[in-house]
Amino acid sequence: MPQVLEFSDVVVRRNARNIVDRVDWSVTDDQRWVVLGPNGAGKTTVLQLAASLLHPTSGSVGILGERLGRTDVFELRPRIGFASSAMARRIPAEETVLDVVLTAAYAVVGRWREDYEDIDERRAMRVLAEWKLEGLAERTFGTLSDGEQKRVQIARAVMTDPELLLLDEPTASLDLGAREELLALLGGYAQAPTTPAMIMVTHHVEEIPVGFTHVLLLREGRVVAAGPLAQTLTAESLTETFGMPITLTEDAGRYAARAAS
Numbered sequence: 689m690p691q692v693l694e695f696s697d698v699v700v701r702r703n704a705r706n707i708v709d710r711v712d713w714s715v716t717d718d719q720r721w722v723v724l725g726p727n728g729a730g731k732t733t734v735l736q737l738a739a740s741l742l743h744p745t746s747g748s749v750g751i752l753g754e755r756l757g758r759t760d761v762f763e764l765r766p767r768i769g770f771a772s773s774a775m776a777r778r779i780p781a782e783e784t785v786l787d788v789v790l791t792a793a794y795a796v797v798g799r800w801r802e803d804y805e806d807i808d809e810r811r812a813m814r815v816l817a818e819w820k821l822e823g824l825a826e827r828t829f830g831t832l833s834d835g836e837q838k839r840v841q842i843a844r845a846v847m848t849d850p851e852l853l854l855l856d857e858p859t860a861s862l863d864l865g866a867r868e869e870l871l872a873l874l875g876g877y878a879q880a881p882t883t884p885a886m887i888m889v890t891h892h893v894e895e896i897p898v899g900f901t902h903v904l905l906l907r908e909g910r911v912v913a914a915g916p917l918a919q920t921l922t923a924e925s926l927t928e929t930f931g932m933p934i935t936l937t938e939d940a941g942r943y944a945a946r947a948a949s
C-alpha cells in the first residue's frame with residue numbers, strides 16, 4: 689500500500705519544550721487513523737505537520753511521497769484536505785454554503801470566481817448531498833447549526849478530491865444528535881473504497897467512527913501507542929495516555945471510556 693505519511697524522529701520545539709517529541713509514525717492510504725490524547729498532547733501540532741502547514745524542528749516528515757523541507761508545500765497542500773475549527777473561523781458568516789465548498793476548488797486551481805465552470809458546481813452539489821447538506825446550498829454559513837457547519841467544513845475539505853483528509857476534532861461542541869449524525873456520515877465515508885487516507889483528531893473514544901482502523905495515542909508530545917484499533921486501544925494504553933485509571937468498553941465498533949472505580 690502506498691505510504692501517505694512517514695514521520696521519523698519528529699520533534700517540534702517551542703519555548704524550550706518539545707511539544708512533539710521524537711514521533712515515529714507511518715500511514716498507508718488504506719488506513720483511517722484516530723489521533724487521541726488529552727488537551728495539550730500535541731494532536732493539533734501533529735496534524736499541522738501532516739498538512740504541511742508546519743515544519744519539524746528536527747526529524748523528517750514525509751507526505752504523499754514528498755519530504756517537508758525538500759518540496760514546494762504550495763504544490764503539496766492542494767493534495768490534502770483539512771478541516772479544523774481554526775479554519776472554520778475564517779469562513780465569512782455571509783458566504784453561502786455553495787460558495788464555501790466551491791471556493792475550495794478555486795484555491796487549488798488558482799482560478800478567479802467568474803471562471804468557474806458548471807462541472808465544479810455539479811461536483812459541489814454532489815458533495816453537499818453526500819454530507820446531507822442538500823437544500824442548504826443557498827443558506828449563509830453563519831445561519832447554520834453547529835452540526836451543519838461541521839459538515840460544510842468537511843464537504844469543503846473533500847471537494848478537491850484530496851489524497852489525504854485531516855479532521856481536527858470534527859465532533860467537538862456538537863449535541864448528541866448532531867454528533868451521532870456526523871459519526872454515521874464519517875463512518876460511511878471511511879468505509880467507502882474510494883476514500884483517501886483519513887486522520888481524525890479527538891479526545892473522546894466515544895467519537896471514534898465505525899470504520900476507522902488505527903489509533904495514535906499521544907501524551908505530552910510522545911507516542912504512547914500506535915497501531916490497529918482493536919489491539920492498540922485498550923484500558924491500559926488509555927490509562928497511560930490520560931494519566932488516570934480508565935476502563936474501556938466496546939460495542940459493535942463503538943467505544944466508551946470512564947474512570948476506573
Ligand SMILES: Nc1ncnc2c1ncn2[C@@H]1O[C@H](COP(=O)(O)OP(=O)(O)O)[C@@H](O)[C@H]1O
Pocket residue numbers: 702703707725726727728729730731732733734
Ligand atoms: N506555537 C506555539 N508556541 C508555544 N506552544 C505551543 C504552540 N503551539 C502549541 N503549543 C503548545 O503545545 C502543546 C500541544 O498543543 P496542541 O498540538 O495544540 O495540543 P492538542 O491539540 O493535543 O490539544 C500545548 O501545550 C500548547 O499550548
Ligand SMILES: [Mg+2]
Pocket residue numbers: 731732733
Ligand atoms: Mg488540538
